[in-house]
Amino acid sequence: MPTKKPANIIYGLEESPPILVTVGNGLQHIGLIAINLVYPLLVFRAIDTPVDLVTNLLSSGMLVLGVATFLQALRLGPIGSGFMCPATFSATYLGPSLLAAKGGGLSLLFGMTIFTGALELALAPLLNRLRAIFPPEVSGLVIFVIGLFGGIAGIRSVLGPSAAPMLPAEWVVGLLTLGTMIALNVWGKGVASMFCALIGLVVGYAAAGAAGLINSGVMSVVAATPWVGFPAVYFERSFDLALVVPFAIVSVATAMKAAGTITVCQKMNDADWVRPDMRSITAGVLADGTSTLLAGVAGAIGTNTSTPAVGLAAATGVASRKVALAVATMFIIMGFSPKLPALLAQMPRSVMVAALLFAVSFVMINGLQIMTSRLLDARRTVIIALSVIAGTAVEALPSISASAPPVLRPLVGSSLVLATTLALVLNLVFRIGVKKSARLVIEEAAFDPDAVAAFFEAQGAKWGARPDVIKRATYGTLQLIDAVASGYWRDGPIVVEVSFDEFNLNVRVSYNGQQLSFPDQRPSAQQIRDSEDGAQLLGGYLLRRNADRVRSESTEGRSRVLFHYAH
Amino acid sequence: MNSNSALSIEEIREGGVCVVALAGRIDSTNANEVMTRLTGLISAGEKSIVVDLGTVLYLTSAAFRALLVATDRADRSAAKLALCSLAGHVRDLFEMGGMLELFTIHASRQDAIAAHS
Numbered sequence: 001m002p003t004k005k006p007a008n009i010i011y012g013l014e015e016s017p018p019i020l021v022t023v024g025n026g027l028q029h030i031g032l033i034a035i036n037l038v039y040p041l042l043v044f045r046a047i048d049t050p051v052d053l054v055t056n057l058l059s060s061g062m063l064v065l066g067v068a069t070f071l072q073a074l075r076l077g078p079i080g081s082g083f084m085c086p087a088t089f090s091a092t093y094l095g096p097s098l099l100a101a102k103g104g105g106l107s108l109l110f111g112m113t114i115f116t117g118a119l120e121l122a123l124a125p126l127l128n129r130l131r132a133i134f135p136p137e138v139s140g141l142v143i144f145v146i147g148l149f150g151g152i153a154g155i156r157s158v159l160g161p162s163a164a165p166m167l168p169a170e171w172v173v174g175l176l177t178l179g180t181m182i183a184l185n186v187w188g189k190g191v192a193s194m195f196c197a198l199i200g201l202v203v204g205y206a207a208a209g210a211a212g213l214i215n216s217g218v219m220s221v222v223a224a225t226p227w228v229g230f231p232a233v234y235f236e237r238s239f240d241l242a243l244v245v246p247f248a249i250v251s252v253a254t255a256m257k258a259a260g261t262i263t264v265c266q267k268m269n270d271a272d273w274v275r276p277d278m279r280s281i282t283a284g285v286l287a288d289g290t291s292t293l294l295a296g297v298a299g300a301i302g303t304n305t306s307t308p309a310v311g312l313a314a315a316t317g318v319a320s321r322k323v324a325l326a327v328a329t330m331f332i333i334m335g336f337s338p339k340l341p342a343l344l345a346q347m348p349r350s351v352m353v354a355a356l357l358f359a360v361s362f363v364m365i366n367g368l369q370i371m372t373s374r375l376l377d378a379r380r381t382v383i384i385a386l387s388v389i390a391g392t393a394v395e396a397l398p399s400i401s402a403s404a405p406p407v408l409r410p411l412v413g414s415s416l417v418l419a420t421t422l423a424l425v426l427n428l429v430f431r432i433g434v435k436k437s438a439r440l441v442i443e444e445a446a447f448d449p450d451a452v453a454a455f456f457e458a459q460g461a462k463w464g465a466r467p468d469v470i471k472r473a474t475y476g477t478l479q480l481i482d483a484v485a486s487g488y489w490r491d492g493p494i495v496v497e498v499s500f501d502e503f504n505l506n507v508r509v510s511y512n513g514q515q516l517s518f519p520d521q522r523p524s525a526q527q528i529r530d531s532e533d534g535a536q537l538l539g540g541y542l543l544r545r546n547a548d549r550v551r552s553e554s555t556e557g558r559s560r561v562l563f564h565y566a567h
Numbered sequence: 568m569n570s571n572s573a574l575s576i577e578e579i580r581e582g583g584v585c586v587v588a589l590a591g592r593i594d595s596t597n598a599n600e601v602m603t604r605l606t607g608l609i610s611a612g613e614k615s616i617v618v619d620l621g622t623v624l625y626l627t628s629a630a631f632r633a634l635l636v637a638t639d640r641a642d643r644s645a646a647k648l649a650l651c652s653l654a655g656h657v658r659d660l661f662e663m664g665g666m667l668e669l670f671t672i673h674a675s676r677q678d679a680i681a682a683h684s
Binding site for chain 1: 572592594595596598625627628629631632635636639656660662663664665667669
């Protein structure tokens with residue numbers, strides 16, 4: 001369905017910006033996404049992968065990002081949302097990928113990545129149902145601990161017991177890299193702020209070179225790397241049942257993150273946006289899962305939609321699909337040009353950890369924002385606090401895992417798995433008795449719209465329901481009663497039954513009389529004008545648009561309409 | 568029916584334009600009243616009408632029909648009828664129903680009067 005371009009968008013999804021704008025914007029996206037190459041790099045380095053193989057794998061990874069960005073932008077059958085929503089490597093995969101790489105090398109890493117992509121594909125049609133299991137406090141917590149434990153993994157790689165001691169020069173280079181990124185991000189303006197991570201990396205490399213941390217042998221390897229080349233595919237793959245849980249958590253987390261990013265894209269491209277369109281979200285998550293599956297096949301860690309890139313599109317007002325195609329093309333060109341991956345593969349560890357700490361800071365805060373988007377009552381406080389403490393305890397005290405009975409080791413062996421599992425279990429326990437319901441009977445002669453509005457308002461306040469959802473439910477009920485009042489409602493009372501749990505608000509309205517129709521298409525202006533039936537058709541259309549789902553049935557002269565609102 | 572959000576209609580003349588300010592809720596119980604008032608103004612020879620919806624709480628499909636009928640009547644009588652000050656929930660309803668394209672809409676009453684004067 002064609003959408004209306006919002007006022008702040010200069011080049012909409014279907015529009016073609018001038019070539020310079022397209023290329024310039026494409027480069028900005030590449031600059032933004034480049035820092036996330038640190039995630040696969042960290043994993044490959046953690047198991048001492050030879051430099052030439054790292055170069056090869058980073059090249060494959062860039063090709064995967066290019067293909068993933070194409071898949072998301074082009075709608076190939078059921079796959080792809082059609083939005084300008086580039087792909088990136090994600091911190092979400094960092095912890096489990098390190099576990100897999102350390103436990104079974106690259107073959108296990110890529111095998112488990114294929115499993116994660118396949119699972120995301122299977123989850124895509126079920127996303128709506130998952131919301132109940134992964135409410136914001138749990139999904140936010142998962143993202144928060146991914147950032148927190150990702151940062152700790154980075155610190156461990158330089159300061160852990162098995163790491164070589166940090167040289168004074170490495171401390172200086174690391175602090176300079178991190179300081180540059182932070183300073184440009186906090187105080188920089190325009191391009192400097194936008195490219196803060198990339199500029200920080202360049203400064204880090206230069207400082208490391210000046211401090212003698214990059215030896216001439218390394219530079220000659222980079223110099224000898226050809227400008228054009230084809231990455232070889234790393235063929236071995238393996239699978240470990242013990243890693244299914246951490247990778248399954250990652251799969252759900254990335255699917256939900258992709259759903260969130262696609263929703264932002266929908267809002268950004270449609271001035272008349274009312275609520276998430278599940279078709280394009282499912283197609284987007286299918287593209288995201290396919291990309292991760294391809295990453296496992298090609299030899300990379302999993303990918304995910306890039307939320308900062310979508311934020312950049314909103315900030316610049318350039319949301320054209322052509323920019324996505326430019327970004328994808330640039331990634332593919334870089335994938336066939338091993339010079340840049342060769343340089344990245346040699347990243348000094350002090351620069352790499354600085355870049356990682358900068359990147360995961362934003363991941364953590366993103367998680368924090370999601371967690372606090374709901375009122376933190378006693379239930380949520382306990383879920384969040386206990387889960388963070390449990391996950392952190394596993395990181396701080398390795399003896400917990402070592403002394404655990406073998407059957408519990410998969411659970412307590414990973415901070416991410418323990419924190420997420422505990423949050424999930426506590427959430428399910430606390431859901432007992434959460435569903436609430438209320439009933440309003442409207443007698444034929446006593447319909448008062450204000451009383452209906454007051455009923456919804458009072459119940460909404462009592463249940464802690466979101467005011468915008470209560471407002472929609474109120475309007476839906478009033479519009480339905482208004483539409484059936486003339487000719488459809490025969491006699492007797494109208495009964496309004498409302499049930500609420502944290503994720504669903506269902507309103508069931510029943511009355512004696514004829515069913516109203518709920519058309520998918522708006523009736524024409526002439527149809528609406530010509531008779532009162534037109535007003536009722538429009539009423540049905542408004543009701544269909546107002547709720548997330550409408551179901552209508554009639555038995556023995558009693559009609560029932562069920563409105564479902566996702567909460 | 569009893570209600571404290573009942574419709575009120577106020578008619579003001581500003582800069583040669585007849586401004587009809589509606590307040591409260593507009594539904595099937597009072598949409599005819601709105602339609603009769605607007606079509607009455609057109610029949611009386613009014614050539615420039617601005618309907619201010621700034622303090623309307625919500626409108627149902629019956630209200631949209633009333634506004635469409637009045638707009639059509641204005642078109643046939645070579646008169647101009649525009650809406651103004653759609654805000655918050657009311658604007659959402661216009662968007663949701665795909666109604667924005669069916670009316671001439673101005674951001675504020677001042678803009679509407681300036682366009683009609």
